[in-house]
Amino acid sequence: MSLHTSLLLHTxxxxxxxxxxxxxxxxxRNEVGIFLRDNNFALGEKLCDERWLMKLAYLADIFKxxxxxxxxxxxxxxxxxxxxDKVEGFERKLNYWVESIKTGTLYCFxxxxxxxxxxxxxxxxxxxxxFEVHLLRLIDALNSYFPKVLHGNIQENxxxxxxxxxxxxxxxxxxxEYECLLDLTxxxxxxxxxxxxxxxxxxxCTLKDEFKILSEKxxxxxxxxxxxxxxxxxxxx
Numbered sequence: 338m339s340l341h342t343s344l345l346l347h348t349x350x351x352x353x354x355x356x357x358x359x360x361x362x363x364x365x366r367n368e369v370g371i372f373l374r375d376n377n378f379a380l381g382e383k384l385c386d387e388r389w390l391m392k393l394a395y396l397a398d399i400f401k402x403x404x405x406x407x408x409x410x411x412x413x414x415x416x417x418x419x420x421x422d423k424v425e426g427f428e429r430k431l432n433y434w435v436e437s438i439k440t441g442t443l444y445c446f447x448x449x450x451x452x453x454x455x456x457x458x459x460x461x462x463x464x465x466x467x468f469e470v471h472l473l474r475l476i477d478a479l480n481s482y483f484p485k486v487l488h489g490n491i492q493e494n495x496x497x498x499x500x501x502x503x504x505x506x507x508x509x510x511x512x513x514e515y516e517c518l519l520d521l522t523x524x525x526x527x528x529x530x531x532x533x534x535x536x537x538x539x540x541x542c543t544l545k546d547e548f549k550i551l552s553e554k555x556x557x558x559x560x561x562x563x564x565x566x567x568x569x570x571x572x573x574x
Contacts, residue, residue: 357400357401359393359397359400359401360400360401360448362393362397363393363394366384366390366393367384370384370556371385374434387456388461390419391452391453391460391461391464392467393445394448394449394452395448395468397448398445398446398447398448398449399446399472401432401448406427406506409423410424414536416498416538416558416559417491417558418497418498418537421483421491424479424483428480429480430477431475434472435469436475438468441459441460441465443460451490473511493509494509494558495507496510496518497541497555498537498552500521501528501531503518510572514550514551517548517551520548521544521548525553538559541556
């Protein structure tokens with residue numbers, strides 16, 4: 338029995354953040370298959386093919402993970418540091434998933450695992466190999482979009498998000514700016530403010546008078562869009 342009572346057709350899927358549609362398709366595979374076969378559509382037979390459905394289940398799993406990543410870096414307060422941390426974490430998980438696939442462990446892919454259990458059979462080795470190759474290509478794609486050199490640039494400005502962890506002058510700060518940072522991190526009142534402000538951007542804005550040099554530099558770091566989310570929401574409004 339299906340969990341759903343209807344399936345919307347002719348729905349345009351524009352954003353990857355709507356990637357849950359693959360999960361819905363997998364859950365409605367029997368109903369969609371009947372509809373396609375009744376209308377003599379060739380893809381209807383695919384929805385009876387267990388091997389093809391294994392791949393669909395895997396794609397539903399991986400797109401859900403990508404959706405979660407995209408969702409986690411949306412929002413007006415997200416900085417390039419937040420996005421970088423999330424992307425680095427996702428890359429580490431990709432490597433873990435590759436190792437899991439190699440051993441045939443599918444706990445990281447609940448839809449795929451559940452489908453295999455429903456069939457009372459293991460996912461064939463050749464299909465697992467396809468999953469592994471796909472994950473490795475995802476890692477390569479991620480590295481092409483977010484090269485390590487960009488991560489290095491982020492690290493040079495880590496004082497912006499972790500001013501109290503800096504004990505050596507960062508290359509991105511002049512001597513005057515670093516001295517200003519030392520004064521800032523020695524001020525107990527500002528330390529308390531750092532812990533209570535809602536966002537790192539709000540924190541630096543409150544210092545625009547007392548620590549103008551660093552506050553202005555912080556603004557330059559905040560200005561670039563961390564992602565295209567705000568741009569796309571503007572176009573979609």
